Amino acid sequence: MLRISQYLRELAHAEQTGQWPAPSRRDSASAPGPVVIWNLIRRCNLTCKHCYALSADHDYAGELSRDEVFAVMDDLKAFHVPVLILSGGEPLMRPDLFDIADRAKRMGFYVGLSSNGTLIDPALADRIAAQGFDYVGISLDGLRETHDQFRRQSGAFERSLAALRLLRARGVKVGLRYTMTALNAHDFEPLLDLMRQEQVDKFYFSHLNYAGRGNIHRGKDAQFQSTRAALDRLYERAWQAARDGRDEEYVTGNNDADGPYLLQWVAARFARWAEPLRARLQAWGGNSSGVNVANIDNLGEVHPDTMWWHYGLGNVRARPFSQIWMDTRDPLMAGLKQRPRPVEGRCAQCQYLAICNGNTRTRAQQLTGNPWAEDPGCYLSDEEIGLPADAAKAAPRRATILLKEVGHA
Known part of the structure; x- marks a missing residue:
């Protein structure tokens, strides 16, 4: 589960004070x-x-x-x-x-x-x-x-x-x-x-x-674009609440790509705080x-x-x-x-693996029979996850084909 409000409250604090807050003792301990x-x-x-x-x-x-x-x-x-x-x-x-x-x-x-x-x-x-x-x-x-x-x-x-x-x-x-x-x-x-x-x-x-x-x-x-649009709206609402000091909690679950997407969302708007947030999300661990x-x-x-x-x-x-x-x-x-998990395909090459931890694994197992196959529910593009250009041009991946079969694409 991604605790969006927790991280955006930290961002609001950083914007107000010029310093990203240290994690609480509870946050830093497993x-x-x-x-x-x-x-x-x-x-x-x-x-x-x-x-x-x-x-x-x-x-x-x-x-x-x-x-x-x-x-x-x-x-x-x-x-x-x-x-x-x-x-x-x-x-x-x-x-x-x-x-x-x-x-x-x-x-x-x-x-x-x-x-x-x-x-x-x-x-x-x-x-x-x-x-x-x-x-x-x-x-x-x-x-x-x-x-x-x-x-x-x-x-x-x-x-x-x-x-x-x-x-x-x-x-x-x-x-x-x-x-x-x-x-x-x-x-x-x-x-x-x-x-x-x-x-x-x-x-x-x-x-x-x-x-x-x-x-x-x-x-x-x-579909993935609808998911991204919804998350943009959710992050905007959570940011508004954090900035205004509202006692509201926004969280997401069942797709840990939301962590990397939150990092991208913050980097596009508050670039100087991207690295502190990256460290916090890696500590979260997906x-x-x-x-x-x-x-x-x-x-x-x-x-x-x-x-x-x-x-x-x-x-x-x-x-x-x-x-x-x-x-x-x-x-x-x-x-x-295991850390990192023995994931395959684009998940194994993803620059955000330390943040999302390969996601839920259920989707991959249900659609391919292999729990370590790349996650077919990841809505991040090849370019966003840092996939090499030559890999992005490779033959269609099995997960992509399966998504088309069930109506995702």
């Missing part, structure tokens, strides 16, 4: 353990088009019991995991969710809740606020008509928007999550305006990744799947992140998470933890 996104339940009241979990409104057999969840939490705490993001399906459909959240808070985890928001009424909003979640993220994939089409349920937009309002009124830190595709790109800027109008704390811009229904619908992914971000699904299977549900590393019922996570006998985990 996380003690991975952030764990935990799909506690697969059941969901919606069947969204881009759901990586392919959830539906029925029970799924074999899910971890409360006692099993508690045992895993003990291991996560001992392994120094700092953050638990409780997700689904729709996590609010799990009867013992608040028992789990309460124990997590008492153990000292930062606890987030990832919800579609449609089940949150005033009474449930009271309970969420009383629970003390550190953050609640709610998905809005467009305005009313667009969102309801994505979520495949009439009225979903109004209920999700109502949930944001209910939580905000109770002092809960809330975020709006948006996944851009060619089908909802037209609502991106209106959603930015809605965020500010509703005084939402955070805007999370997610690129479509090729997993679950997102993989099925990858032919409808926004994609952290298999390193600083982990996923546990509803059945206890561990994955490098939520977009790798088709690839299991082991199950917490058989081995502790801490052992699974550090086991590099698995070739994918060995490669993900």
Whole structure:
């Protein structure tokens, strides 16, 4: 995840003082353990088009019991995991969710809740606020008509928007999550305006990744120029907020080319600060799947992140998470933890590899079968990434051909 606002606040400070601020102690130290996104339940009241979990409104057999969840939490705490993001399906459909959240808070985890928001009424909003979640993220994939089409349920937009309002009124830190595709790109800027109008704390811009229904619908992914235009607008909005001292957070996920693109955006406007920002982005290090971000699904299977549900590393019922996570006998985990990663093609030659770390790897694996192939979702040109002129004239790359086949080009 790229924390755009963090870097642009540093830029605003540099513009005001003439000096780029030193990283905080927290920023300069590596996380003690991975952030764990935990799909506690697969059941969901919606069947969204881009759901990586392919959830539906029925029970799924074999899910971890409360006692099993508690045992895993003990291991996560001992392994120094700092953050638990409780997700689904729709996590609010799990009867013992608040028992789990309460124990997590008492153990000292930062606890987030990832919800579609449609089940949150005033009474449930009271309970969420009383629970003390550190953050609640709610998905809005467009305005009313667009969102309801994505979520495949009439009225979903109004209920999700109502949930944001209910939580905000109770002092809960809330975020709006948006996944851009060619089908909802037209609502991106209106959603930015809605965020500010509703005084939402955070805007999370997610690129479509090729997993679950997102993989099925990858032919409808926004084209690269549309992506770049959206990011330009997002960076402009985040810069405006940083310059004006607004308490707004803008982040992106699922495409770590956003880091190099932010560097280019800043270099074109504030050239003298490009190198300090480059150093900060290299310290960030780009994609952290298999390193600083982990996923546990509803059945206890561990994955490098939520977009790798088709690839299991082991199950917490058989081995502790801490052992699974550090086991590099698995070739994918060995490669993900390697620095630099064993990427191929244009990724291997990219001048920004130290910043993006080869990106998510899911797109390459889904489209070519090779997790180390060049990333077909990278929207930076050959010239921008410093590819030699003769390489740019070479025969068409396999990933480019595949993109044409699924409608990207």
